[in-house]
Amino acid sequence: MTATEVLSAVRAAVSVPADLRVAVLGVGLMGADHVARLHGRVSGARVAVVSDAATDRAGRVAAGVPGCRVVTDPLAAVADPEVDAVVIASPGRFHEEQVLACIDRGIPVLCEKPLTMDADSSLAVVRAEDAHAARTGRRLVQVGFMRRFDPEYAALRELIAAGGIGEPLVVHCAHRNPAVPAGVTTESIVNDSVVHEVDVARFLLDEEIAAVTVLRPRATRHAAQGLSDPLLVLLETVGGRMVDVECFVSTGLAYEVRTEVVGEDGSAMIGLHKGMVRQHTGPGGAVRSTAVAPGFRERFGLAYDLEVQRWVDAARRGTVDGPGVWDGYAAQAVCAAGVEALRTGRRTEVRMEQR
Incomplete structure (x- = not known):
């Protein structure tokens, strides 16, 4: 099934009248992408309002969407009677207030990480x-x-759940960026990059992370002054599984996100090439391909489209179809332990409350 066919199948799964009127808060790189996605590739929704501290940028984005208005105050955008749902792509420091405003008003919200x-x-x-x-x-x-x-990732999770490689024991992850913007710190590598592997580990293994260890290999000469890059991060789950993460954000090469799960009866790998590479003793052998994405939008463009389409469909049904607030909280708790482990050089247990 092609990417277009996958997205069309998701669209066809839900038939509810009336488009969802969406406000997008923050129209920088990610927010502008979401506006274009909602306007051109997602059905059942339209962008009614955009809000951004850079009013000129907001105006330019709104001008490309018929009927879209600029509302300068993001909380006013949330409260706007012509808004049914909200996408938050503003800087992380504003997320708490904006998400709580959506909850107070009782409208659906898709909040970019971090929660x-x-x-x-x-x-x-x-x-x-x-x-x-x-x-x-x-x-x-x-x-x-x-x-x-x-x-x-969905296929890998299904393979694990079906017992296709036996009980998973170890997960190997690589997260490599060609470059990062100025101002990135070693702690932000944990909070902004490793956080994706934290969620992937929880998603694939279906259990919480209990402890984090962070090691600092010799830094690449391409890293900004004072930046420890790459990092090696070890995540220990409550069930005794181990997840190792190599996070290298200034390779100068391409955007590589690779995940391999090693189980009792085989292993499966995704991400280095297009398509899953599975190694096992049964019929069929290994399958390999060659493409490597130049950036995150090329690698995960379809994932973003599917995410937003399913969010729109669920919001119109009055449900949530994806990671929720607990997943956001768990990721922050693990990253907090990761930052502490980075600072101290010691294995650090994750402190999480019970739901």
Whole structure:
């Protein structure tokens, strides 16, 4: 099935009248992509409002979408009576206030990661949505961990769940960027890059992460001054599985995100090439291909499209179809332990509250 056919099948799965009127908060790189996605590739929704601190940028983005208005104050955009749902792509420091405003108003929201900037405030959002769900029976918040919607990751999860490689024991991850913007810090590598592998580990293995260790190999000469790049991160799950992550954000080469799961009866790999590479003793042998993506949009473009389409469809049904507030909180708790492990050089246990 082609990428277009996959997206068409998702669209066809839901038939609900009336387009969802969406406000997009923050129209930088990611927000502008979401506006284009909602306007041109996703059905059942239209962009009614955009909001950004850079009003000129907001105006340019709105001008490309018929009927779209600029509302300068993001909280006013959330409260706008002509807005049914919200996509938050603003800087992370604004997410808590904006997500809580959506919960208070009772409208669906897709919040790009992070849910908030730390575990405590993410837990506060969990409690707020739990209280809303207890009153109304409805959950509202989806967090933008788009890899869960990537067909390769979905196929790998299904293979594990079906017992296709036996009990999973070890996961190997590589996350490599050709370059990162100025100002990236070693801690932000954990919070902004390794966080995706944290969610992938929880998604594939279906269990929480109990402890984190971070090692600093010799830094590449291409790294900015003071940046430890690459990092090696070891995640230990509550079930005794191990996930190792090589995060290297200034390779100068291409965008590579690779995941291999090693089980008792075989292994499976995705991401280095297009399509899954599975190694096992049964019929068929290994399958390999050659393409490597130059950037994250090329690698995960379909995942973003599927994520937003499924969010729109679920919002129109009054449900959530993807990672929620607990996933956002769990990721922040693990990253907090990762930052502590980075600072101390010691294995650090993850501190998480019970739901």
